[in-house]
Each structure stands twice: as C-alpha cells, then as structure tokens.
Amino acid sequence: xxxxxxxxxxxxxxxxxxxxxxxxxxxxxxxxxxxxxxxxxxxxxxxxxxxxxxxxxxxxxxxxxxxxxxxxxxxxxxxxxxxxxxxxxxxxxxxxxxxxxxxxxxxxxxxxxxxxxxxxxxxxxxxxxxxxxxxxxxxxxxxxxxxxxxxxxxxxxxxxxxxxxxxxxxxxxxxxxxxxxxxxxxxxxxxxxxxxxxxxxxxxxxxxxxxxxxxxxxxxxxxxxxxxxxxxxxxxxxxxxxxxxxxxxxxxxxxxxxxxxxxxxxxxxxxxxxxxxxxxxxxxxxxxxxxxxxxxxxxxxxxxxxxxxxxxxxxxxx
Numbered sequence: 001x002x003x004x005x006x007x008x009x010x011x012x013x014x015x016x017x018x019x020x021x022x023x024x025x026x027x028x029x030x031x032x033x034x035x036x037x038x039x040x041x042x043x044x045x046x047x048x049x050x051x052x053x054x055x056x057x058x059x060x061x062x063x064x065x066x067x068x069x070x071x072x073x074x075x076x077x078x079x080x081x082x083x084x085x086x087x088x089x090x091x092x093x094x095x096x097x098x099x100x101x102x103x104x105x106x107x108x109x110x111x112x113x114x115x116x117x118x119x120x121x122x123x124x125x126x127x128x129x130x131x132x133x134x135x136x137x138x139x140x141x142x143x144x145x146x147x148x149x150x151x152x153x154x155x156x157x158x159x160x161x162x163x164x165x166x167x168x169x170x171x172x173x174x175x176x177x178x179x180x181x182x183x184x185x186x187x188x189x190x191x192x193x194x195x196x197x198x199x200x201x202x203x204x205x206x207x208x209x210x211x212x213x214x215x216x217x218x219x220x221x222x223x224x225x226x227x228x229x230x231x232x233x234x235x236x237x238x239x240x241x242x243x244x245x246x247x248x249x250x251x252x253x254x255x256x257x258x259x260x261x262x263x264x265x266x267x268x269x270x271x272x273x274x275x276x277x278x279x280x281x282x283x284x285x286x287x288x289x290x291x292x293x294x295x296x297x298x299x300x301x302x303x304x305x306x307x308x309x310x311x312x313x314x315x316x317x318x
Contacts, residue, residue: 028084052127144312
C-alpha cells in the first residue's frame with residue numbers, strides 16, 4: 001500500500017485494513033476517519049469503489065479524503081484479484097466478484113465501532129458505478145448510491161462501446177475467446193487484454209485512449225498496481241450476465257448520477273437515469289470530461305455529494 005496520488009488532509013486519518021468477502025478473497029482497504037473521530041459515536045459511512053482498472057490510492061482515496069473531513073467514515077478498497085487484494089490469477093475481472101466486493105465493504109464498515117450501520121451509502125467511480133448500483137439492487141443495507149462518470153462494464157463488453165459491436169463482430173469475439181480458453185487451459189497462463197490507458201500517446205491516439213492514458217500512464221494518476229488490464233477471458237462473464245436489470249428494486253432509496261458535460265461516457269448515466277425509479281437525479285458537471293471527475297478536486301462536486309448523502313442518510317429518512 002502507498003504511493004497515493006494525493007496528500008492526506010491534516011483533518012483526516014487513514015489506516016490500512018483487510019477483510020474477506022464471501023468467496024474468501026482477502027480485500028485490501030483503507031479506512032478514512034475524521035481526526036476527531038469518536039468510536040462511541042454514530043457516524044454515517046461510505047464505501048467508495050475505484051474506476052475499472054483503478055486502485056484505492058487514486059480516485060477513491062481523493063473522495064474519501066474530502067468526505068472524511070465532512071464527518072463521514074469512508075472505506076476504499078482494491079477489487080478482488082487486483083491491487084493489494086488477494087486472488088489468483090491476478091487481474092481477473094468478474095461481474096459477480098466485483099459486485100460482491102461492495103457487499104463485503106458494507107459488511108466490514110457496518111461492523112466498525114462508531115459507524116451507524118443504518119446510514120451506509122456507496123460511491124462508484126466509472127465501472128464501480130455499475131457494480132455499486134448492482135449491489136444496491138439486492139442489498140437494502142445500502143441506503144443511497146452515487147455514481148461518478150459511470151460505466152456499465154457488462155453492457156460495454158456485450159455491445160461494444162456505444163453499441164459498436166454488431167452481430168458478426170460479437171460472434172467473432174466469442175469465437176476468439178473460446179479459442180483463448182483452450183490455449184490458457186493448456187498453458188496454465190491467462191493472457192491479459194491490451195492496456196485501457198496507452199503508454200505511448202501521440203496525435204494518432206484515439207481520444208478516449210488519450211484521456212485515460214494522460215491519467216493512468218502519466219504522473220497525474222500513475223500507480224504501479226493500476227495497469228488497466230484484465231484477463232482476456234474475463235469478458236465472457238460480463239457479456240453473459242447483465243449488471244443492471246433490476247434497477248427499480250433500489251427505489252425508494254435515492255440514486256445520484258454525476259457525469260461530466262463533455263464525458264465520452266455520459267450516455268451510460270443518461271440511460272440509467274431513464275431506467276431507474278424515483279428518487280433519482282442526474283447531475284452534470286459543466287466543462288468536465290470523464291476522467292476529470294477522478295481527481296480534479298476543483299471540479300468534483302463534493303458539496304453536491306455531501307448534501308445528497310446528508311439528506312439520504314439522515315435518521316428521519318430510514
């Protein structure tokens with residue numbers, strides 16, 4: 001653990017924690033507390049998930065660092081098989097496992113001294129937005145959900161980005177993944193996908209790749225545990241199991257969907273907003289793109305998040 005991309009505020013304390021999910025994977029997390037934290041109190045709590053391919057020392061820690069100053073107990077974590085969390089093969093990705101990691105975070109934080117287990121919310125950044133919403137569909141302990149620059153990873157793999165994968169392309173991809181499974185079974189070595197954030201960026205780099213590369217592959221957001229690659233055959237399970245087909249089950253618990261005005265991913269948030277039941281809100285951050293909301297504290301709407309959770313996690317709302 002370490003190499004955080006931000007400085008810890010003097011009003012916040014941070015400690016490393018570990019806990020297991022129901023599959024026995026040991027998750028590596030960090031707990032952020034106000035410096036005046038009183039374990040005999042009853043604090044609201046937040047579980048904060050990383051972007052798909054990210055780790056706790058990046059965006060999740062930035063959010064936890066800010067919100068702990070405002071009186072929340074905040075938990076960040078590395079997804080199973082990634083970062084400092086356990087699990088083999090490394091860099092595996094799974095819709096069920098990544099949703100389970102949110103359930104396990106609620107298990108952990110709701111059993112900490114000083115935390116009011118009836119006031120737990122979650123924040124999902126990028127891919128974790130979809131995983132967090134999926135967890136909330138079936139976990140009433142989650143009283144409110146906020147997503148930031150949301151991606152639906154199951155939809156992305158099944159349809160391609162913005163529906164770019166046609167029937168022929170899908171069949172070809174599934175054939176390729178099937179052959180890949182034969183090869184990996186025989187070799188015992190899973191192959192990784194291409195980097196989601198290219199190391200080399202030039203005038204010919206795709207704009208979305210450039211956006212991710214300028215964060216993950218440069219000093220701005222670089223962390224050695226965040227390689228933005230997963231095992232190739234992980235795609236099969238995402239293509240087969242939709243994450244967000246029970247959104248209406250979250251109601252009457254509130255949903256806040258935050259997206260950048262110029263985010264390439266904004267259609268995911270817009271479509272989830274259309275499909276979800278009330279209460280729900282779509283909040284647009286002017287002038288920002290997808291990755292701006294990972295780390296730019298000058299544009300991340302922390303006041304909006306604080307107001308949302310302050311209202312959603314009041315005792316009167318339970």
